[in-house]
Amino acid sequence: MSVYSMTGYASGQNGPAGTPPETDPRPLAAGRLGVEIRSVNSRFLDLTFKLPEDLRPYEPVLREMLTGRLKRGKVELRAAVESTAQGGVAEPSTRLLQRLNGVQDGIRAWLPSARELSVADVLRIAAGDSTSAGDWGSIVADVTRKALDGLVEAREREGARLAAMLKDHLGQLRKLTTQAVPLVPQLVEQQRTRFLERWQDAMGLTGGTLPEAAQDRALNEATAFAIRIDVAEELTRLGSHLDEIERLLKKGGEIGKRLDFLIQELHREANTLGSKSAALEMTRIGVDMKVLIEQMREQVQNIE
Structure with a gap:
């Protein structure tokens, strides 16, 4: 069995490095997810998470992943989401537009005085739809696993x-x-x-x-x-x-x-x-x- 240091650094992101968002084969939400994990020496295992609000629900899963691989060290996991849409605007899919059109027709059939959806409304709905919890689930786990593997390898080399x-x-x-x-x-x-x-x-x-x-x-x-x-x-x-x-x-x-x-x-x-x-x-x-x-x-x- 190898000797492991408590000092190390690694990072990971969804999709191959340098892959343009529009050609990335992985299902992306509203952006590309990046995860960094760094660790230094400590008497015990001390975990710190710095996550955007959209990823907060995944902290228990991330904590379980880290405690399963690391035994000691002061470890910081930092995640960030980089927008993949031009100008930071999430482009709505054709399927979403069809669904919104159908919903709007149904509402106006009952409420003729209801106003039509604006472009801003559609973009806001598209952004919320693309960052839903279901879209991030497997991506967060996969990217963190990639970064964690890199961290363990770095600690093993050290x-x-x-x-x-x-x-x-x-x-x-x-x-x-x-x-x-x-x-x-x-x-x-x-x-x-x-x-x-x-x-x-x-x-x-x-x-x-x-x-x-x-x-x-x-x-x-x-x-x-x-x-x-x-x-x-x-x-x-x-x-x-x-x-x-x-x-x-x-x-x-x-x-x-x-x-x-x-x-x-x-x-x-x-x-x-x-x-x-x-x-x-x-x-x-x-x-x-x-x-x-x-x-x-x-x-x-x-x-x-």
Whole structure:
């Protein structure tokens, strides 16, 4: 399954792009319908609709379509109708004119004083007839589906790019972990030796010798200090988190929230690594890790 970003944009319209209204094979109402969908990152699925009044009745249908395909993100759907009649005037069909003529004859048979329909009356009726709800039903669904397909494809492409960047960062973090692992026993032994030497120097300054009990205490103190600076456990947990992130990226789907949690755990381990560091090289590794993890955090925040 693919990794999806929450960032994307797509649009759609009824009829092939660039098709003149009079040659468009699709049944048009009073204009050409255009739909734009854009999305950015969000903790939840937040939908906003900006529709003309004629399309307001279709908002529940559009909402159902979006929730069926998208799981997270701040999504805005904007629809607009562009008039296809010259000068914005809807031309009445022959069938409509015949129907109006028949209706007018029937009314005047009962109401001889009723006035005849004017051209303005006919055009107004034609405009209302062409924008009736029945004309827009399938068009709204089809155009929105076209735009939604484009949005999902755009989010998938962006998600693939983010996944590739995360995998590259995982590789760099693994290299840093590999560099840190052999430093751990060296640092522990180095600190124990240094602690004991300082204890012996202190005893030498007093002119005394180092009793066996004092030497044991020095070793215990050195061991306790070495335990406090031992980062082997942090490196093990960090490697485990890297394995889990890699597994999730291969799995795909709705992994954004899980990745965000794991990034927090990585940051915690890197912070502990830095605070326990007793050598300049280990400090450098910890800083490099935190820089990479922060970059990963920014990328993960855009993953669905």
